[in-house]
Amino acid sequence: MKQQEYATGAARTAGGTSDGRTGGAGRSTTDAVVAVREPACGPVPGAATGADAPQDPDAPAAPPGELSPDPALLRLARWFAEADPGTADDLCAASFGLYPARHFGAPAEPSAAEPAGPTAPTDPSDPAEPSAAEVSWWHGPTAHTPAPLRTREPRTAPGLRRARRDAAALPVVLSGAKPGRPGRHRKPEQSRAAAAVVPQDRSAVTTASERRIAARLLLAHPLVTASGPHADGFPLIRRHRDWLTERFDTLLGYPLVVGPWHARLHKAGPGPGAVRRLEHPATGAPFTPGGYARLALALALLVDAPERLPLGRLLAAMDAADPGIGPGIGPGPSTGPADLAMAFAVLADWQVLTDLPADLVTGHATGLATGPGDASGVLTVDRELARAVPAGPPALADDAADLIRRAAEAEPGTAVRRRLAETPAVLAADLPGDQRAWLRDHRHSGPAALADFLGLEAEQRAEGVALLDPAEELTDLALSGAGTAAQAALLLVERLVEEVRPLPGETTGADVPVPDALIDGVLGDIADEYGLPAGWRRDYLADRTALRRDALDLLHRMGLITTRPSGWLLRAPAARYAPAPDLLPTPGTGRHSRPTPDITIPAPAAPRAGQPA
Incomplete structure (x- = not known):
């Protein structure tokens, strides 16, 4: 059914x-x-x-003319x-x-050794190129997003501190994602190669752009009407409905129904x-x-x-x-x-x-x-x-848990692609065995297909994969975002990473425990340093419990922290919003340290005639 x-x-x-x-x-x-x-x-x-067909024995029979x-x-x-x-x-x-899709927006900033802009995917068979599986989110390149009044001085105490990013930043998958300021499902900017095509090929470029716009709109808003807030994109959905129907069904297993006045993408349940x-x-x-x-x-x-x-x-x-x-x-x-x-x-x-x-x-x-x-x-x-509106099969389920399970059922490849398309990051540790094996075998081809379909960028790391949307259109949450809770969450996760991130070479998983006392202390420091100068809401400054609740809720929904019976855990993708680890160097070995002068003591000159030796 x-x-x-x-x-x-x-x-x-x-x-x-x-x-x-x-x-x-x-x-x-x-x-x-x-x-x-x-x-x-x-x-x-x-x-x-x-x-x-489950029937409700307690359902009252409606009299003629009444709503049933x-x-x-x-x-x-x-x-x-x-x-x-x-x-x-x-x-x-x-x-x-x-539900809408949810993705990270800010890409990791390339190092000075990398070319600017999107590059071709890394070839895993080329030993000269760094493999995605060799770079962890804990120590990989970071995405420094702006936050108000970042004026605090670097810490002088020994330990992790702000420093340059790791030079081993990975290239991202070329996806056609657009640079520039965020928009609302704009037409992606054409690359130079696309702009140089001959006139007879421009129609193909336009068609690809329109299809990508329509696909992104449906993934962000699964119900689109001809007179609703996204009516401008509805003609594109109608124009390319056959292609969109085939691609959504093939890649994600989502049925798409398009009529003259509304389009409905029937998403599957994401699971518990x-x-x-x-x-x-x-x-x-x-x-x-x-x-x-x-x-x-x-x-x-x-x-x-x-x-x-x-x-x-x-x-x-x-x-x-x-x-x-x-x-x-x-x-x-x-x-x-x-x-x-x-x-x-x-x-x-x-x-x-x-x-x-x-x-x-x-x-x-x-x-x-x-x-x-x-x-x-x-x-x-x-x-x-x-x-x-209803998309799940309540008539076939025994109870709520059964319905949640049934709605999320899919073969391994489809299930992983759904996670990639809908969630900020997919960590291999979170996947069942068959899905983890599929991601390992299709680590490049699987994300690349979705990146091309939706105009995203694939970020490969040792712990998993994230599809990024630099335009920040294909997400219902943004980090960094406007508002006190969003700004506090960004600063909080940055300092937590500084405190608990594993050292380079240390064996660790995708999660690191975070003590509650550390969260309270760091958040208190942040509120004291940034609160009043940044114009944060005074009710949050007066009620630190509410600020803590809302900041952690945002980080939890973005998949940067998670909770277990033992307490909060910081997840590896959180480190992409924090400085890369750099232990305090020994004197004279820093990046900007002056080189020790090579002092040569000249040999004594020979004595002149008539002078004592």
């Missing part, structure tokens, strides 16, 4: 398509494929039916309500697949512990399990809802479908209104719902204080977009 066939006994039929503004009936009947319930004529071959929830999405809503926050995040990524979560589109507040539950419950009703739907009717239907996770409005200390507002804000951002009351989207929900019957307003429902 395809991932987008989410419903129990789903059938693939031709239906109306959405324009992202009006209802699910769409403008015309096209060849677009949508997922609907089992038709009255009988089951579709290959669909789960009978004993294979989709059974699979209703079960999903209950799984969300029962999950802890981390599992709820993983369940959302597995069932919806609407992926640190991907939904956030409020305006405030950035993270979703809670209750917010996820209300989102799934609303979708369960919207996939078959009429185009024009009174808000009060939708709220009443949500409460009737499952009172335990319904709207949760009314008097009392319940957090239901905030969770409901989060769910509706995301549905509005996805253009599934329009004409929402402003107070409901912002989270105030003042009109819902007494109950669903007092909610006013009529919503516009886009059924096709509602049906395009």
